[in-house]
Amino acid sequence: MHIVVGVKWVPNTQAVRFDPHTGTLIREGVPSIVNPHDLHAVELALKLRERYGGRVTAVTMAPPGAVKGLEHIIGMGVDDAVLLSDRKYAGADTLATSYVIASAIKRMGDVDLIVFGQETIDSSTAHVPAQVASWLEAPYIYYVEEVEAIEDNRIRVRRRLEDLVEWYELEMPAVIAVLMHSQKPRPVRLIHKLRAVLEKPVETWSNEILRLDERCVGLKGSPTVVTKITWMPEVPRKQKIFKGEPKEAVNWLIRRLEEEKILPTCGADKCGEGD
Ligand SMILES: Cc1cc2nc3c(=O)[nH]c(=O)nc-3n(C[C@H](O)[C@H](O)[C@H](O)COP(=O)(O)OP(=O)(O)OC[C@H]3O[C@@H](n4cnc5c(N)ncnc54)[C@H](O)[C@@H]3O)c2cc1C
Known part of the structure; x- marks a missing residue:
């Protein structure tokens, strides 16, 4: 074959x-x-x-x-x-x-x-x-x-x-x-x-x-002609960037999720405790 x-x-x-x-x-x-x-x-x-x-x-x-x-x-x-x-x-x-x-x-x-x-x-x-x-x-x-x-x-x-x-x-x-x-x-x-x-x-x-x-x-x-190409404008994203140590970043993320009511409030300080 x-x-x-x-x-x-x-x-x-x-x-x-x-x-x-x-x-x-x-x-x-x-x-x-x-x-x-x-x-x-x-x-x-x-x-x-x-x-x-x-x-x-x-x-x-x-x-x-x-x-x-x-x-x-x-x-x-x-x-x-x-x-x-x-x-x-x-x-x-x-x-x-x-x-x-x-x-x-x-x-x-x-x-x-x-x-x-x-x-x-x-x-x-x-x-x-x-x-x-x-x-x-x-x-x-x-x-x-x-x-x-x-x-x-x-x-x-x-x-x-x-x-x-x-x-x-x-x-x-x-x-x-x-x-x-x-x-x-x-x-x-x-x-x-x-x-x-x-x-x-x-x-x-x-x-x-x-x-x-x-x-x-x-x-x-080639019968096809590319007449114009435009670049889509970037859609601004609702984006927040946290820079810091991983543990602080996790606490910061949990607080944000609680504020947005995505997570039930559990006390961010406690959430960062332990390994
Ligand atoms: C007017 C016009 C001018 C163009 N001029 C250029 C140019 O100057 N330079 C340029 O790079 N492109 C050019 N192009 C784009 C060109 O048409 C495509 O690159 C090419 O025909 C393949 O189409 P595709 O990439 O959409 O392949 P698709 O159809 O998406 O490919 C599907 C599959 O087919 C196979 N395949 C595709 N192309 C090839 C190949 N060349 N050889 C072997 N297998 C293949 C592969 O397995 C591939 O996965 C032009 C297009 C137009 C309309």
Whole structure:
């Protein structure tokens, strides 16, 4: 079985700042990471390889620096990786992104299952997996919590919604998006990481290899235009901060809770006694 797992190389949003004048992201100097939700997709793909055999290929469309992210994924145990990278792919919206990814999967030829994360932490549209499925004319299920069985070229998946669990059976090749936090991503192992560094299993496919119509990729192939981004004004919080020793802080908190009638009065001085 050949499983492809899609991972995105994203700016670490905790380090991202906004330009207050233009309202756009300041990406310069911001470190990138593998989209954390995609590690759950990688984990599920690796578990399926362990259960059913075959191989796992990671794929990303990104600038050349994303090789580092793919090496991290190989460090988790993925067999090989493909970086789809070309200046012509820059500025892509989700339609153009999914077109390039789907075209690469078609080029691979022998893919049985495509596994994605639920969404990214930077753009968070959750469009890409559905759009890839559409380009490939393949069945698609999202919020997949577990794959229960694969047999006779069919896959049985469990999908979790807030208060509901559903079971689906899909014909392969199929596309699934994995529910965030549903897996326990394994750590990078030195033996795999060494392979990533020594054997260099990451291939780069530019548009010279994929030969896609330039009108369908990058900015030219992107019908969606982000016209404006604004930053929500911070809502002032009713917040009191106490600085001091832990015991004083606890007494202070108890007095506040008593004043607000959240706790019955018990005599704050006594509450602080003992260990
Ligand atoms: C007009 C326009 C211009 C844009 N220009 C840029 C730009 O210059 N630079 C930029 O970074 N973004 C740009 N974007 C954002 C870009 O559309 C998204 O980053 C990208 O298409 C993926 O969408 P998403 O992050 O919402 O992924 P989602 O749909 O939320 O991702 C779901 C899952 O799909 C997979 N996935 C998503 N993206 C990739 C990928 N690239 N490779 C492999 N797997 C993937 C992952 O498994 C992920 O968990 C632009 C958007 C628009 C509308």
